[in-house]
Amino acid sequence: MSTLIMIDQASYGTWSGREALDMAFSLAAFDQPASLLFTGAGVTWLKRAQDTAGIAQKSVEKNLSAAPIFGIEAILADRSACQKYGLDETSLITGVTLVDANRTLLDQYDHTAFAG
Amino acid sequence: MADTSSETFTLVITGAPYSSQAPQTALGFARAATDAGHRIARVFLYGDGVHLASALCTPPSDETHWPKEWASFLEHHGIPGIACIASALRRGLVNEAERKRYALPGSNLLHPFEIAGLGEWVEGRRTSARTLYFHAGG
Numbered sequence: 001m002s003t004l005i006m007i008d009q010a011s012y013g014t015w016s017g018r019e020a021l022d023m024a025f026s027l028a029a030f031d032q033p034a035s036l037l038f039t040g041a042g043v044t045w046l047k048r049a050q051d052t053a054g055i056a057q058k059s060v061e062k063n064l065s066a067a068p069i070f071g072i073e074a075i076l077a078d079r080s081a082c083q084k085y086g087l088d089e090t091s092l093i094t095g096v097t098l099v100d101a102n103r104t105l106l107d108q109y110d111h112t113a114f115a116g
Numbered sequence: 117m118a119d120t121s122s123e124t125f126t127l128v129i130t131g132a133p134y135s136s137q138a139p140q141t142a143l144g145f146a147r148a149a150t151d152a153g154h155r156i157a158r159v160f161l162y163g164d165g166v167h168l169a170s171a172l173c174t175p176p177s178d179e180t181h182w183p184k185e186w187a188s189f190l191e192h193h194g195i196p197g198i199a200c201i202a203s204a205l206r207r208g209l210v211n212e213a214e215r216k217r218y219a220l221p222g223s224n225l226l227h228p229f230e231i232a233g234l235g236e237w238v239e240g241r242r243t244s245a246r247t248l249y250f251h252a253g254g
Protein backbone atom coordinates (compact mmCIF):
# COMPACT_ATOMS: atom_id res chain seq x y z
CA MET A 1 0.00 0.00 0.00
CA SER A 2 1.80 3.14 -1.20
CA THR A 3 1.11 6.37 0.63
CA LEU A 4 1.57 9.97 -0.42
CA ILE A 5 2.03 12.34 2.50
CA MET A 6 1.25 15.90 1.45
CA ILE A 7 2.70 19.03 2.99
CA ASP A 8 0.94 22.23 1.99
CA GLN A 9 1.95 24.43 4.92
CA ALA A 10 4.90 26.82 4.91
CA SER A 11 8.09 25.49 6.47
CA TYR A 12 8.01 27.83 9.48
CA GLY A 13 5.15 29.37 11.45
CA THR A 14 3.16 26.16 11.77
CA TRP A 15 4.06 22.73 13.07
CA SER A 16 1.83 20.54 10.94
CA GLY A 17 4.42 20.09 8.17
CA ARG A 18 6.94 18.71 10.66
CA GLU A 19 4.32 16.32 11.96
CA ALA A 20 3.51 15.26 8.40
CA LEU A 21 7.19 14.49 7.92
CA ASP A 22 7.15 12.34 11.08
CA MET A 23 4.18 10.43 9.64
CA ALA A 24 6.10 9.73 6.44
CA PHE A 25 9.22 8.65 8.36
CA SER A 26 7.13 6.41 10.57
CA LEU A 27 5.58 4.65 7.58
CA ALA A 28 9.00 4.11 6.05
CA ALA A 29 10.35 2.82 9.36
CA PHE A 30 7.61 0.18 9.33
CA ASP A 31 8.47 -0.77 5.72
CA GLN A 32 5.38 0.86 4.24
CA PRO A 33 6.14 2.59 0.92
CA ALA A 34 5.82 6.36 1.37
CA SER A 35 6.51 9.47 -0.70
CA LEU A 36 6.26 13.16 0.10
CA LEU A 37 4.50 15.78 -2.00
CA PHE A 38 5.07 19.48 -1.31
CA THR A 39 2.32 21.73 -2.65
CA GLY A 40 1.20 25.33 -2.14
CA ALA A 41 3.25 27.14 0.49
CA GLY A 42 4.74 23.75 1.38
CA VAL A 43 7.29 24.08 -1.43
CA THR A 44 9.21 26.55 0.74
CA TRP A 45 10.42 23.47 2.65
CA LEU A 46 12.57 22.64 -0.35
CA LYS A 47 14.60 25.82 -0.65
CA ARG A 48 18.31 25.23 -0.59
CA ALA A 49 20.57 26.69 2.17
CA GLN A 50 17.96 27.76 4.73
CA ASP A 51 19.30 29.84 7.62
CA THR A 52 16.97 29.67 10.63
CA ALA A 53 19.24 31.21 13.27
CA GLY A 54 17.11 34.36 13.36
CA ILE A 55 13.92 32.53 14.36
CA ALA A 56 15.42 30.04 16.84
CA GLN A 57 14.12 27.01 14.96
CA LYS A 58 15.75 23.93 13.58
CA SER A 59 16.06 24.01 9.81
CA VAL A 60 13.46 21.84 8.07
CA GLU A 61 16.10 21.26 5.40
CA LYS A 62 18.01 19.23 8.00
CA ASN A 63 14.87 17.26 8.95
CA LEU A 64 14.23 16.55 5.30
CA SER A 65 17.77 15.41 4.61
CA ALA A 66 16.95 12.30 6.69
CA ALA A 67 14.28 11.21 4.20
CA PRO A 68 16.51 8.95 2.07
CA ILE A 69 17.95 7.36 5.25
CA PHE A 70 14.46 6.45 6.44
CA GLY A 71 13.65 5.03 3.01
CA ILE A 72 11.23 7.65 1.69
CA GLU A 73 10.73 6.70 -1.94
CA ALA A 74 10.41 10.14 -3.51
CA ILE A 75 10.33 13.83 -2.65
CA LEU A 76 7.95 15.50 -5.08
CA ALA A 77 7.28 19.20 -5.57
CA ASP A 78 4.36 20.71 -7.40
CA ARG A 79 5.78 22.55 -10.42
CA SER A 80 3.28 25.41 -10.47
CA ALA A 81 3.67 26.05 -6.72
CA CYS A 82 7.46 26.22 -7.17
CA GLN A 83 6.99 28.81 -9.91
CA LYS A 84 4.64 30.80 -7.70
CA TYR A 85 7.19 30.85 -4.87
CA GLY A 86 10.12 31.66 -7.19
CA LEU A 87 11.85 28.30 -6.85
CA ASP A 88 13.53 26.54 -9.75
CA GLU A 89 15.81 23.50 -9.98
CA THR A 90 18.87 25.54 -9.00
CA SER A 91 17.27 26.86 -5.78
CA LEU A 92 15.84 23.52 -4.62
CA ILE A 93 17.60 20.97 -2.41
CA THR A 94 18.92 17.92 -4.22
CA GLY A 95 16.75 14.86 -4.75
CA VAL A 96 13.51 16.72 -5.52
CA THR A 97 11.39 15.72 -8.50
CA LEU A 98 9.12 18.36 -10.05
CA VAL A 99 5.64 17.03 -10.83
CA ASP A 100 2.18 18.30 -11.69
CA ALA A 101 0.08 17.68 -8.58
CA ASN A 102 -3.04 16.50 -10.34
CA ARG A 103 -5.38 13.55 -10.24
CA THR A 104 -3.12 11.41 -12.44
CA LEU A 105 -0.39 11.73 -9.82
CA LEU A 106 -2.69 11.05 -6.85
CA ASP A 107 -4.16 8.00 -8.61
CA GLN A 108 -0.74 6.37 -8.41
CA TYR A 109 -1.09 6.09 -4.62
CA ASP A 110 -3.41 3.91 -2.55
CA HIS A 111 -3.55 6.36 0.32
CA THR A 112 -2.97 10.08 0.76
CA ALA A 113 -2.75 12.02 4.00
CA PHE A 114 -2.10 15.49 5.41
CA ALA A 115 -0.97 16.03 9.00
CA GLY A 116 -3.37 18.86 9.68
CA MET B 117 -31.21 -3.03 -1.45
CA ALA B 118 -28.94 -1.17 0.94
CA ASP B 119 -25.46 -2.50 1.46
CA THR B 120 -25.32 -3.75 5.03
CA SER B 121 -21.79 -5.12 4.98
CA SER B 122 -19.70 -3.77 7.84
CA GLU B 123 -16.45 -1.87 7.51
CA THR B 124 -13.61 -1.20 9.93
CA PHE B 125 -12.40 2.37 10.32
CA THR B 126 -9.42 4.05 11.89
CA LEU B 127 -10.03 7.70 12.80
CA VAL B 128 -7.25 10.27 13.05
CA ILE B 129 -8.08 13.54 14.82
CA THR B 130 -5.61 16.40 14.39
CA GLY B 131 -7.78 19.33 15.41
CA ALA B 132 -8.06 20.34 19.08
CA PRO B 133 -11.36 20.66 20.95
CA TYR B 134 -12.60 24.23 21.49
CA SER B 135 -10.35 25.68 18.79
CA SER B 136 -11.59 23.41 16.01
CA GLN B 137 -14.64 21.38 15.06
CA ALA B 138 -12.60 18.23 14.41
CA PRO B 139 -13.33 16.24 17.63
CA GLN B 140 -17.11 16.68 17.48
CA THR B 141 -17.29 15.99 13.74
CA ALA B 142 -15.27 12.83 14.32
CA LEU B 143 -17.55 11.79 17.21
CA GLY B 144 -20.62 12.35 15.04
CA PHE B 145 -19.10 10.09 12.40
CA ALA B 146 -18.05 7.48 14.96
CA ARG B 147 -21.54 7.32 16.51
CA ALA B 148 -23.21 7.02 13.09
CA ALA B 149 -20.74 4.35 11.98
CA THR B 150 -21.16 2.17 15.08
CA ASP B 151 -24.96 2.64 14.98
CA ALA B 152 -24.87 1.34 11.39
CA GLY B 153 -22.96 -1.77 12.48
CA HIS B 154 -19.47 -0.70 11.44
CA ARG B 155 -16.45 -1.01 13.68
CA ILE B 156 -14.01 1.68 14.80
CA ALA B 157 -10.70 -0.14 15.22
CA ARG B 158 -8.95 2.75 16.93
CA VAL B 159 -8.87 6.50 17.28
CA PHE B 160 -5.49 8.15 16.92
CA LEU B 161 -4.90 11.69 18.19
CA TYR B 162 -2.16 13.55 16.40
CA GLY B 163 -0.84 17.12 16.45
CA ASP B 164 -3.23 19.45 18.28
CA GLY B 165 -5.73 16.57 18.44
CA VAL B 166 -3.95 15.30 21.57
CA HIS B 167 -5.64 18.05 23.61
CA LEU B 168 -8.79 15.92 23.39
CA ALA B 169 -7.17 13.51 25.86
CA SER B 170 -6.48 16.10 28.55
CA ALA B 171 -8.09 15.46 31.93
CA LEU B 172 -7.68 19.16 32.73
CA CYS B 173 -10.06 20.51 30.09
CA THR B 174 -12.75 22.47 31.92
CA PRO B 175 -15.27 24.04 29.57
CA PRO B 176 -18.11 26.20 30.97
CA SER B 177 -20.96 24.05 32.31
CA ASP B 178 -23.31 24.96 29.43
CA GLU B 179 -20.84 23.67 26.81
CA THR B 180 -20.29 20.07 25.76
CA HIS B 181 -17.29 18.46 27.44
CA TRP B 182 -15.77 16.87 24.34
CA PRO B 183 -12.96 14.96 26.11
CA LYS B 184 -15.51 13.31 28.45
CA GLU B 185 -17.93 12.63 25.57
CA TRP B 186 -15.17 10.91 23.63
CA ALA B 187 -13.88 9.02 26.70
CA SER B 188 -17.33 7.67 27.42
CA PHE B 189 -17.85 6.64 23.78
CA LEU B 190 -14.49 4.85 23.65
CA GLU B 191 -15.14 3.04 26.93
CA HIS B 192 -18.67 2.01 25.97
CA HIS B 193 -17.50 0.48 22.68
CA GLY B 194 -14.13 -0.82 23.90
CA ILE B 195 -12.27 1.26 21.29
CA PRO B 196 -8.62 2.16 21.92
CA GLY B 197 -8.00 5.93 21.94
CA ILE B 198 -4.33 6.70 21.44
CA ALA B 199 -2.51 10.02 21.68
CA CYS B 200 0.77 10.26 19.76
CA ILE B 201 3.58 10.48 22.30
CA ALA B 202 5.66 13.06 20.42
CA SER B 203 2.66 15.35 19.87
CA ALA B 204 1.52 14.81 23.46
CA LEU B 205 4.80 15.59 25.21
CA ARG B 206 5.31 18.79 23.20
CA ARG B 207 1.84 19.98 24.16
CA GLY B 208 1.91 19.14 27.87
CA LEU B 209 -0.12 15.93 27.86
CA VAL B 210 1.50 13.21 29.98
CA ASN B 211 0.57 9.96 31.67
CA GLU B 212 2.05 8.67 34.91
CA ALA B 213 4.97 6.92 33.20
CA GLU B 214 6.03 10.09 31.37
CA ARG B 215 5.50 12.18 34.51
CA LYS B 216 8.01 9.97 36.32
CA ARG B 217 10.41 9.80 33.36
CA TYR B 218 10.63 13.59 33.05
CA ALA B 219 10.09 14.38 36.76
CA LEU B 220 7.06 16.56 35.98
CA PRO B 221 4.75 18.01 38.65
CA GLY B 222 1.66 16.10 37.47
CA SER B 223 0.04 13.93 34.86
CA ASN B 224 -3.16 14.72 32.97
CA LEU B 225 -4.11 11.87 30.63
CA LEU B 226 -7.84 11.21 30.68
CA HIS B 227 -8.93 7.56 31.03
CA PRO B 228 -9.26 5.49 28.79
CA PHE B 229 -6.89 7.34 26.44
CA GLU B 230 -3.39 5.92 26.11
CA ILE B 231 -0.10 7.40 24.94
CA ALA B 232 1.84 5.54 22.22
CA GLY B 233 3.83 6.07 19.05
CA LEU B 234 2.98 6.63 15.40
CA GLY B 235 3.29 2.85 14.94
CA GLU B 236 -0.29 2.68 16.27
CA TRP B 237 -1.40 4.84 13.35
CA VAL B 238 0.56 2.68 10.89
CA GLU B 239 -1.03 -0.46 12.33
CA GLY B 240 -4.51 1.09 12.33
CA ARG B 241 -4.39 1.99 8.66
CA ARG B 242 -2.94 -1.41 7.78
CA THR B 243 -5.78 -3.29 9.43
CA SER B 244 -8.73 -0.98 8.60
CA ALA B 245 -10.73 -0.71 5.39
CA ARG B 246 -10.48 3.07 5.61
CA THR B 247 -8.59 5.66 7.61
CA LEU B 248 -10.38 8.98 8.00
CA TYR B 249 -8.74 12.26 9.00
CA PHE B 250 -10.44 15.03 10.96
CA HIS B 251 -8.41 18.22 10.63
CA ALA B 252 -8.81 21.68 12.08
CA GLY B 253 -9.53 23.30 8.75
CA GLY B 254 -9.02 27.04 8.49
